[in-house]
Amino acid sequence: MFRGIGRFSVNRPWLVIALWLVATAALIALAPQLKPTNDQAEFLPSHYESVRAADIQQKAFPQNRQPAAIGVFERSDGGKLTEADKKEVGEIATGLQGRKFEKISQVVTDPKAVSPDGKIALVQVYASTQQMQDETLAESVGKLRTATSDQLSGKELKFGFTGAAATMLDSQEASDSTDAMVMMATLVLIIVLLLVIFRSPIIALMPVLIIGLVFMVTMGVIATASNLAGLEAPASISAILIVVLFGVGTDYTLFLLFRYREHLREGQEPKEALASAAGRVGETIASAAGVVIAAFVALLLSSMGMLSSMGLSLAIAVAVTLIAALTLVPAVFSLLGTKAFWPSKAWRKQPKNVIANRVGSFASRKPALVAAVSGGLLLVTALGVFGFKAEYDTESSLPENLESVQAMDRLQKGFSAGQSDPTQVYVKATDGAALDKGELAGYQAKLQGVKGVNQVSPALVGPKGDVAQFSVVLDFRPSADEALELVNGDLRDTVHGAAPKGTEQYVGGSTAVLADIQTAVNRDYKLVFPVAAVAIMIILGLLLRSLIAPLYLMVAVGLGFGGTLGATVWLFQDGSNGLLFMLPVIVYLFVTAIGTDYNILMVARLREEIRSGKEPREAVRLAVTQSVPTIAAAAVILAGTFGVLMLADNSMLKQMGFAVAFGILLSAFVMAILLVPAVTTLVGRRAWWPGNRNETPGGGAAEELGEPDADPLVTAGRQ
Known part of the structure; x- marks a missing residue:
């Protein structure tokens, strides 16, 4: 299938390019506008108490609103x-x-x-x-x-x-400037790195232009899908999409160009070399994208609209990038031919790969030592995970120089910590009868007696008399850990336990929203993580035709996740402020999914060398030597694109940028190049069970299919 797609794109480049241009124009003209939001309450399902409290407030006290x-x-x-x-x-x-x-x-x-x-x-x-x-x-x-x-x-x-509207205005302006900065820095970084790797201005510029077109298509598709699914996008999604599209898109383009250059060095004609490269690499790109998409789709199981929307957006982005890598990229380079490498002549010469050969030789001679050192490094770094502290107030990530942030800081210093944003308690008669004022006064006194409550206003009764509202000022800052713990614990217990008989009670306000978000995220961690892991393991098992290799690959990636999050905790978390509550999910999905791509490339090459009859040490040396250039180039570019987020003023984006960039480098240079080859050597041929049950050293299954590369995944290691 991939060979047919590759040949079609290479032989009919103008048709493929025209179809992409038409799709781009149509989506720009017809797709709805993507409207990000910072309102955290909009990301919660309707059954949460804080959301139901907001609904009661709008119906019973439409005139009584927060400013x-x-x-x-x-x-x-x-x-x-x-x-x-x-x-x-x-x-x-x-x-x-x-x-x-x-x-x-x-x-x-x-x-x-x-x-x-x-x-x-x-x-x-x-x-x-x-x-x-x-x-x-x-x-x-x-x-x-x-x-x-x-x-x-x-x-x-x-x-x-x-306040809410002022904060939205500031965050939107900050987001716009951040998007522009991230886009510019990402473009410069990719162009410079591609120029260094290929020494060709055409190759340095062309992927950027192609991915720019893909970005416009992706935004149109995401806006349409989000509109149909009724999902709101988080305000930071544009910056994240920029780095994902340009990072992953450049990775897939590199996979194709490295194989294309390899076939040219073997003496093939340009179009034949490109068609063959597109056909062989198509399986690798599809498998890599499939793992990433599966991880992002798992986010749709989240009860948080923010995570569901992010998962949908990122899955669409990778899917569109995959289609472009299989069609648009081969079509463009088909028109360019060998002129794409101008003025460099390096594409005609076989590289020596001296450093990669030395690394491969060492890993093959000392697999136990390499596995112990690389695995130990990941374990030590992962110790920082135990100090992780979640921060649930996304507004705390906004730049400190914004007017709304500075004004809120001054307001909270001048008044009681919770005065700026009181928690609201609603009591509603289940039979619609008027509430007893004496009972409401006694209820107010019980709420006032809760430790951590500074002040409770007298009951404000609605026009029908069946609903009452109490404004509860806490001793703590609305987004502080102590406030969330109080609302989710003693306050809600008292609200529900001490209320007048025959009533329903609801706790609302921003602190209650954050407390419910905390509950939702803890639930999502227990569901999304395992589902994503199982989905990725199934894909790996099908691709590698093995039950053993996917197990230690996932263990390695799990160590990478722990090492990444631990390093981020040590670098960014101080005594008072935590890290973005979504960070573990983001690190888990990005590092697990994208890091697995590099492991697939390495394991596939190892399998190829072992199936050809080579001794284990020689197989490891050759696999590492041949795979390091592709893995290193792709990882440096992808990590660099995520690292660009560290230039943003938004602390959430800084944390995300460092964590994902560091995780990708760990995945490539520690796991894929060192740990995985060493463990595969120690496990031996059992790594491929049961897929190797009919194989014999020197050929076996591959020869029975008539060609050494019969296993399509084997081609992945040759990048």
Whole structure:
């Protein structure tokens, strides 16, 4: 099949390119716009308590909403606000209210909205929509900021706006600049590395142009699929897609070009060499992409919409890249011919691979030592996993120089830690009857008695009298570990255990959302990890026709996962702040899936050499010598593209960039080049059981099929 696809693409290049251009134009014109979101509540299923609480709030208290933005005012000299300052804040709020910003219903302040130390005054901005992630609302907050700045020109006051809409505006602007920076840095890195490897400007530029086209197609397909599936995409998805597409796409292009160059050196004509290379490498690329797609598809089992959406988006991205690698890349290089390598002449000469040969010789002579040292290194690095601490507030990853972040920090210092975002408790009569005010007062007192609760407001009863709301201010910052533990523990226990009879109770607010996210993620870890591992092992078993090799390959990749996450903990996690809660899932899927690709290449070459009748030591030496150039080049480029994320201001992207880049380098240079060949040597021919049951040294099964390369996966090792 892959040989037929390769020949079609090579012999009809203009048709293939035209089909891609038409598909690109159609998707750009017809696909809906991808709308990322930062609202974590939108990623939870409807059965979680915090989501049901939000539904009750919207129905029973539509007029009682949290402000879309909060203006934080203070003196430039850091002193206490004077009466004149407070009056000035009131006049500013009145002036802003008179400006009538779109989707902003009220801009109000209160003389009592001053911090206990007298240094901060607040202005509340209420929206006419309940969708705090509304783009028009965010734009209005931006205009409101400008208007406030104009009014304060030359005054002793300074200000900053924070809150949901203000944070969305800042994060979107930061995301746009990050995407541009990541795209530029990724392009430069790939071009420079390809130029060093092939010494050809055409090869350095062409993959970037091809993948750029693939990126446009991918975004259109993802937007369409997300719209049909009703999934929201996380705001960071664009930056992640950039590095995945350019990293994986360059990897697959390298697989083809290395094999193409090998056939040219053997004396084949350019078109025949490219068609043969596309046919043989197609199996390798498809298997590599299949493993990655299987890992990403496992995320669809997540109860978190954020992870499900990310899994769908990344699986689509890799699938489109696979199709491009099998069709578009061969078509483009078919038109270029050997001119693609200009001006370098190196493609005509057989490389010596001196360093790779030395590594292969050492691994073949000392397999037990190599396995012990490389495995021990991974184990030691993995010790950092035990110190992992999850951070569930994605807003904490935003750059500290953003206005909304700085304003929130000042607000929380001036008021009680939980004052900026109280937890909401709702009590609803199951029979629709009016609630007893005496019982509600007693209930309030019981909530007030919970350790860690700072203040509980009197019950606010809805118009029908059957629903009451309590605003609960905690002693802790809304996203702090202590707040999540309190809401998920003593507070919810008291809310449900001490409530008036005949009522339903719900705990809502951002802290409750984060607590539910914590519960959902812990559940997902127990489901997604095993399912992804089983899916990858099944694919490996089918590809390698073995039950033994996939087992130690997955153990090796598991060690790589532990080493990667452990190193990230040591580098990024300090005493107070944890790491992004999604990081273990991201590391697990990327390192397991992509790291397995390099192991497949190495194991396939080992199998080829052993099946040809070579002694184990010689087989290891040859396999490592022939595979290292491809694995090293692909890993350096892929790790570099993910490493680019470390240039972002967003701490989440920095953590992700380091973790995946480090994991890929571990997978390539420690696992694929050292650990896997050493363990395969120690296991011997049993590694291929039961697929080797009819084989004999010197040929066997392969010869029975009529050609040495009868096993399509054997070709993978020749990259």
